[in-house]
Amino acid sequence: MKRLLILASLLLFLWACNAYSDLPAPTADRTWKTKVLEPSEQIGGGDPEAGFSYLKNGDYIGSGIPVDLVPKRLQGYEDKVLGREGTNSRMPYIATAFEAENGVEVVNGNCFTCHAGELNGKVVVGLGDSFSDFQRNMKPLGSGLDVIMRLKYGKKSPEWDAYKDFKYYFKKSAPHIRTNQPGANPAAHLAEACVAYRDPQTLTAKDNALFDLPNYVVASDVPPLWNVGKKNALYYTAIGRGDFSKLLFQASVLGIADSTAARKAVTNFKDVVAWLESLEPPAYPADVNMPLADQGKPLFEKHCSGCHGTYGAEETYPNKVISLSIIKTDPYYAAYAFDAPIVGWYNKSWFATSQPTSWFEPELGYVAPPLDGIWATAPYLHNGSVPTLEDLLNSPARPLYWQRSGRSNDYDYTKVGWAYERKGNARGKWTFDATLPGSYNVGHTFGDKLLDTERKAVIEYLKTL
């Protein structure tokens, strides 16, 4: 028995090593420190209201499961978050019912599956969901759905037709999106796995992958959507350049049939971009000590504004991406994006070669994001490895293992972020393990030099942004 256990742990250890053996060796490019991201041409002219309506009700995922398959207990739900009408008034906010191309009403996830988050028991639209759990193996779910679909509708039915594109890409991507901690989001790998099985020009399905998919998953936090208006490039690594409406449309690679469907849907994304640009962060809900915040402002402007911009009457945002050699936060996500074969695919794809054009240009570094509504967006850094602002600005104090309750009303308004318990290991639900590659809580030490009193003042000021 004991030997078996030793063998099992050895195998597990080898598996764990193997799972990360292909992680690109992170190298910090020392030839540059900071790059300014220049604005690129945008199609513009969108209507924000139409954009929000499309995000809530639209057919941008293309295909899905028939509405009848949604369990009755979920259908009895009343959508108080998005305030939708018709079938969608009875859907959870993370799902949308829409008409597939052949007229069958289907359901699938939507942008708010990842881009609406709970805070103090209330769902905030545009806040990244830090409570997702992609640790489960999704493969059985895919196979289970197939069985049900075959038995209930058969392969010759219109329902099957409206389901098959989503089925194909869900199955192809399921093995590539399993994360090693809760809260971490594998969206980049999801997109990569879907496009690997699509022709770059026609976007139609391919039987074999066009490039090798990595056998590891470097997941990330989900950024808030209200920063889009200030940004000249999208995503943590500034990989998303050019027209935003094209870049955002990528979420559709999970279920659209081809580029004809894409061409139709992408015009709506002009409106989506307008909606994103109109989004405001939620105001800090508790009292702010204004005299203290006023002391924090000049400290912030001295130590932080060079990268994060200024706020208040004179808003500026410098749009900088900071080299890994300076920022020194976990390098794995940037290294993955830098070497990812999706870059080559994208840059010769319909997204890059048809008007308006967009392209991928990753950097070995991370964007210094705008800090609007930063109080609400814990955990911090691109990998969500730091639970509070206090810990972010005092790097020696950051916990290696930290456990939160998993309840959204456990927000700590002193340290600003998730209330947590420091642990000695990674056991227990909702425990973040910052010892894993991709999840390191290192770097961004710019707050360390502040005196405790100064740090408190800066945090108080951050509450007002």
Ligand code: HEC
């Ligand atoms: C499976 C979860 C998931 C879904 C679904 C999803 N996103 Fe995201 N989104 C993410 C993650 C994770 C990131 C961060 C990736 C990065 O920056 O490298 C992101 C990044 C973004 C950004 C960039 C923000 C910034 O500050 O750079 C925008 C904008 C965005 N998503 C919009 C959308 C829209 C619109 C949809 C629906 C069409 C959508 N997303 C669907 C997970 C998701």
Ligand code: HEC
């Ligand atoms: C040299 C540029 C630079 C300076 C100076 C700087 N930051 Fe940052 N900051 C960054 C970058 C880059 C990131 C993103 C790093 C990552 O995600 O790995 C970041 C991330 C953050 C985040 C987390 C954002 C999020 O959404 O998780 C906060 C909060 C923050 N900085 C606050 C500050 C404060 C306060 C100061 C001043 C004491 C400061 N920063 C100084 C570049 C800088």
